[in-house]
Amino acid sequence: xxxxxxxxxxxxxxxxxxxxxxxxxxxxxxxxxxxxxxxxxxxxxxxxxxxxxxxxxxxxxxxxxxxxxxxxxxxxxxxxxxxxxxxxxxxxxxxxxxxxxxxxxxxxxxxxxxxxxxxxxxxxxxxxxxxxxxxxxxxxxxxxxxxxxxxxxxxxxxxxxxxxxxxxxxxxxxxxxxxxxxxxxxxxxxxxxxxxxxxxxxxxxxxxxxxxxxxxxxxxxxxxxxxxxxxxxxxxxxxxxxxxxxxxxxxxxxxxxxxxxxxxxxxxxxxxxxxxxxxxxxxxxxxxxxxxxxxxxxxxxxxxxxxxxxxxxxxxxxxxxxxxxxxxxxxxxxxxxxxxxxxxxxxxxxxxxxxxxxxxxxxxxxxxxxxxxxxxxxxxxxxxxxxxxxxxxxxxxxxxxxxxxxxxxxxxx
Amino acid sequence: xxxxxxxxxxxxxxxxxxxxxxxxxxxxxxxxxxxxxxxxxxxxxxxxxxxxxxxxxxxxxxxxxxxxxxxxxxxxxxxxxxxxxxxxxxxxxxxxxxxxxxxxxxxxxxxxxxxxxxxxxxxxxxxxxxxxxxxxxxxxxxxxxxxxxxxxxxxxxxxxxxxxxxxxxxxxxxxxxxxxxxxxxxxxxxxxxxxxxxxxxxxxxxxxxxxxxxxxxxxxxxxxxxxxxxxxxxxxxxxxxxxxxxxxxxxxxxxxxxxxxxxxxxxxxxxxxxxxxxxxxxxxxxxxxxxxxxxxxxxxxxxxxxxxxxxxxxxxxxxxxxxxxxxxxxxxxxxxxxxxxxxxxxxxxxxxxxxxxxxxxxxxxxxxxxxxxxxxxxxxxxxxxxxxxxxxxxxxxxxxxxxxxxxxxxxxxxxxxxxxxxxxxxxxxxxxxxxxxxxxxxxxxxxxxxxxxxxxxxxxxxxxxxxxxxxxxxxxxxxxxxxxxxxx
Numbered sequence: 001x002x003x004x005x006x007x008x009x010x011x012x013x014x015x016x017x018x019x020x021x022x023x024x025x026x027x028x029x030x031x032x033x034x035x036x037x038x039x040x041x042x043x044x045x046x047x048x049x050x051x052x053x054x055x056x057x058x059x060x061x062x063x064x065x066x067x068x069x070x071x072x073x074x075x076x077x078x079x080x081x082x083x084x085x086x087x088x089x090x091x092x093x094x095x096x097x098x099x100x101x102x103x104x105x106x107x108x109x110x111x112x113x114x115x116x117x118x119x120x121x122x123x124x125x126x127x128x129x130x131x132x133x134x135x136x137x138x139x140x141x142x143x144x145x146x147x148x149x150x151x152x153x154x155x156x157x158x159x160x161x162x163x164x165x166x167x168x169x170x171x172x173x174x175x176x177x178x179x180x181x182x183x184x185x186x187x188x189x190x191x192x193x194x195x196x197x198x199x200x201x202x203x204x205x206x207x208x209x210x211x212x213x214x215x216x217x218x219x220x221x222x223x224x225x226x227x228x229x230x231x232x233x234x235x236x237x238x239x240x241x242x243x244x245x246x247x248x249x250x251x252x253x254x255x256x257x258x259x260x261x262x263x264x265x266x267x268x269x270x271x272x273x274x275x276x277x278x279x280x281x282x283x284x285x286x287x288x289x290x291x292x293x294x295x296x297x298x299x300x301x302x303x304x305x306x307x308x309x310x311x312x313x314x315x316x317x318x319x320x321x322x323x324x325x326x327x328x329x330x331x332x333x334x335x336x337x338x339x340x341x342x343x344x345x346x347x348x349x350x351x352x353x354x355x356x357x358x359x360x361x362x363x364x365x366x367x368x369x370x371x372x373x374x375x376x377x378x379x380x381x382x383x384x385x386x387x388x389x390x391x392x393x394x395x396x397x398x399x400x401x402x403x404x405x406x407x408x409x410x411x412x413x
Numbered sequence: 414x415x416x417x418x419x420x421x422x423x424x425x426x427x428x429x430x431x432x433x434x435x436x437x438x439x440x441x442x443x444x445x446x447x448x449x450x451x452x453x454x455x456x457x458x459x460x461x462x463x464x465x466x467x468x469x470x471x472x473x474x475x476x477x478x479x480x481x482x483x484x485x486x487x488x489x490x491x492x493x494x495x496x497x498x499x500x501x502x503x504x505x506x507x508x509x510x511x512x513x514x515x516x517x518x519x520x521x522x523x524x525x526x527x528x529x530x531x532x533x534x535x536x537x538x539x540x541x542x543x544x545x546x547x548x549x550x551x552x553x554x555x556x557x558x559x560x561x562x563x564x565x566x567x568x569x570x571x572x573x574x575x576x577x578x579x580x581x582x583x584x585x586x587x588x589x590x591x592x593x594x595x596x597x598x599x600x601x602x603x604x605x606x607x608x609x610x611x612x613x614x615x616x617x618x619x620x621x622x623x624x625x626x627x628x629x630x631x632x633x634x635x636x637x638x639x640x641x642x643x644x645x646x647x648x649x650x651x652x653x654x655x656x657x658x659x660x661x662x663x664x665x666x667x668x669x670x671x672x673x674x675x676x677x678x679x680x681x682x683x684x685x686x687x688x689x690x691x692x693x694x695x696x697x698x699x700x701x702x703x704x705x706x707x708x709x710x711x712x713x714x715x716x717x718x719x720x721x722x723x724x725x726x727x728x729x730x731x732x733x734x735x736x737x738x739x740x741x742x743x744x745x746x747x748x749x750x751x752x753x754x755x756x757x758x759x760x761x762x763x764x765x766x767x768x769x770x771x772x773x774x775x776x777x778x779x780x781x782x783x784x785x786x787x788x789x790x791x792x793x794x795x796x797x798x799x800x801x802x803x804x805x806x807x808x809x810x811x812x813x814x815x816x817x818x819x820x821x822x823x824x825x826x827x828x829x830x831x832x833x834x835x836x837x838x839x840x841x842x843x844x845x846x847x848x849x850x851x852x853x854x855x856x857x858x859x860x861x862x863x864x865x866x867x868x869x870x871x872x873x874x875x876x877x878x879x880x881x882x883x884x885x886x887x888x889x890x891x892x893x894x895x896x897x898x899x900x901x
Binding site for chain 2: 049104123126131140148156222
């Protein structure tokens with residue numbers, strides 16, 4: 001490659017809430033050259049196509065729609081002196097750090113002192129869920145639905161089935177209402193809504209049946225979707241006429257750069273493995289926001305981005321403890337979806353405790369156990385729900401050795 | 414926004430025909446090729462290069478919409494074809510010609526090589542026979558290798574392999590750009606294409622064919638039936654021949670793993686074949702993915718290419734048995750193809766010289782490799798029949814769009830107008846070229862095949878909105894409707 005190389009202090013890959021908050025805070029803390037690399041034509045991230053409230057309470061003290069919120073984030077960043085490069089795709093990362101960029105004008109390279117992955121999440125599409133049936137037009141994700149409705153004022157379907165009941169599924173409902181789309185059903189395989197118990201109020205208000213404990217077992221349609229087969233909790237199947245299927249949620253990290261690059265990735269999050277300072281396996285690289293923990297609200301990501309700035313300033317000043325001595329955290333079984341961070345540095349002097357977060361794949365009641373080798377070093381009773389997060393402050397006493405991983409396991413009763 | 418201003422091609426909202434002003438009812442073509450699958454495209458090319466005036470009619474809204482849309486994207490050497498068979502000679506001829514022409518058509522060829530891996534003692538006992546058969550087919554470089562050597566070449570290979578045969582010539586190709594390029598070259602030499610054109614019947618008056626289609630009557634001297642999954646029906650409609658030629662579609666399902674998995678195997682990993690199928694292959698692709706498939710499921714339907722969750726899960730298990738590290742990788746796409754199998758294993762080349770009619774049927778699984786060889790059969794048939802054509806003095810070599818991971822992609826070049834599909838790195842300029850260029854895409858499926866948009870890991874999460882905008886008014890089945898229609 002003979003592409004020109006430019007440099008900067010910090011390059012943030014991804015201009016969503018966490019990336020913009022971080023870049024803005026870095027500038028305000030005096031970091032000179034902060035660049036946000038955004039592959040879309042405008043920065044702002046997913047909120048750009050969530051045309052409904054509530055966004056921005058924490059950040060701006062008022063309730064905004066997603067697009068207004070995204071605009072405010074971009075304005076704040078630009079006002080703070082952040083360089084936002086839109087229509088700029090990072091195609092590869094490597095040690096150095098060195099980034100390969102693609103723009104409408106071709107390729108170039110960027111060699112920042114630190115790189116932050118803030119690339120966010122995407123939903124798991126039909127293909128990765130291995131759903132039977134025809135590969136018809138009208139099978140989409142909430143992200144595709146929202147961006148088509150809010151950015152392009154078009155409707156990809158008129159009477160879809162919405163799969164899932166995470167928070168984003170209700171965003172799909174609101175998007176449908178905005179566009180005059182009438183969903184024929186909301187289908188959730190769990191026995192109750194995943195987002196929160198009272199969540200069925202919104203579909204009821206919109207006249208959309210909520211089918212708990214049900215799954216779509218087949219998609220029909222030669223050309224466009226014409227129907228789905230729905231299997232209810234009792235195993236009874238029926239055909240539901242529709243012209244679209246919206247696969248919502250089951251977020252996975254948009255972390256191809258890490259996977260195809262040199263960074264270690266976590267099987268649970270799909271994103272880069274990070275330590276409690278947000279550092280990746282290459283300590284010149286950091287990660288923040290939903291790419292680390294698929295997926296939380298924009299507000300939460302913004303707060304994390306904001307908070308990471310001081311760590312990066314210390315890193316640039318060479319003031320962070322080295323990354324080489326850390327206790328790896330791992331997950332066993334299929335009830336825990338992921339634990340993060342995935343490495344806890346052995347601090348000197350030791351901190352009294354270390355905060356971690358755990359997200360669960362399904363509902364269970366039993367004991368959450370932490371093992372080192374064959375030894376159980378910590379446990380607590382818990383009743384867990386899918387997609388909910390648990391915060392846990394681990395006592396420093398169990399962070400004694402970097403040699404052996406701590407393995408998190410849930411033993412149901 | 415630098416989108417080109419254009420008239421919507423279908424102002425009335427219906428699928429417009431490829432209205433070529435010179436396809437008037439009275440015009441008599443030298444040859445009508447029925448079916449724009451890989452065989453039809455290759456035949457059109459060959460006959461156009463021989464100097465014939467060719468019309469290709471395709472019943473679907475776009476080309477490559479039947480058997481040719483779902484194969485395993487391998488250019489076979491024919492090492493395992495029945496020795497002395499028509500299939501074997503077509504593959505050998507097709508393979509050699511592809512090597513000769515692919516660079517001029519800008520078509521990728523990845524010489525990955527293949528390993529035939531035996532996992533049971535019964536399979537191992539057949540490996541020497543495979544080598545011997547390959548040598549009888551003049552594929553001389555096929556050799557038995559030790560399991561250690563196989564492991565050295567493919568360190569990701571799972572436990573339990575007992576032996577292997579190396580087939581260095583087996584290669585990866587782009588299954589869509591390849592036939593598309595054949596047809597583009599045919600079009601550069603005067604071939605015309607009518608899509609959405611269904612041949613319903615035909616009659617031959619001793620010198621001239623009249624085909625009844627949903628787009629009116631078409632006139633031609635010769636007919637080549639390359640109708641794939643519908644080849645037997647077209648054959649009976651045109652020839653009245655009640656020959657034993659019935660298509661029994663055989664479905665093959667595939668799972669495609671994300672690009673992170675591609676590095677797990679550099680070779681095509683073939684099983685020891687059975688009588689009915691080559692078996693489940695683990696295979697890198699020119700697009701940088703890794704695919705596992707196909708199954709072989711006989712069915713009645715000629716267009717039901719649905720996938721089954723249980724089968725896809727079985728393919729994943731099989732893939733992970735062969736390459737255990739696959740377990741940590743995500744599936745990005747699932748698909749099924751239908752092979753036009755018949756009651757016999759061999760190709761069904763049926764000619765009626767007295768009626769200027771040739772049928773290239775039952776090309777059940779090796780069509781991508783054999784197409785250029787089959788096209789030579791059509792060319793010999795045409796000229797042996799006494800027709801004299803004047804080949805073009807200079808041959809045009811239109812370049813296929815470069816969409817594989819091998820070679821310079823459009824996003825690497827200035828003026829690409831930015832990325833539309835982030836997973837497959839497809840630019841706005843590429844999408845517009847596919848929508849506005851020769852033989853423009855008529856469906857999302859057609860656009861996917863030409864550019865790879867939405868074929869990556871997000872399956873349209875990020876780019877659907879942009880595509881709906883770019884492709885507005887272009888497709889029979891729109892990706893999204895304007896709000897006033899949407900609520901209608």
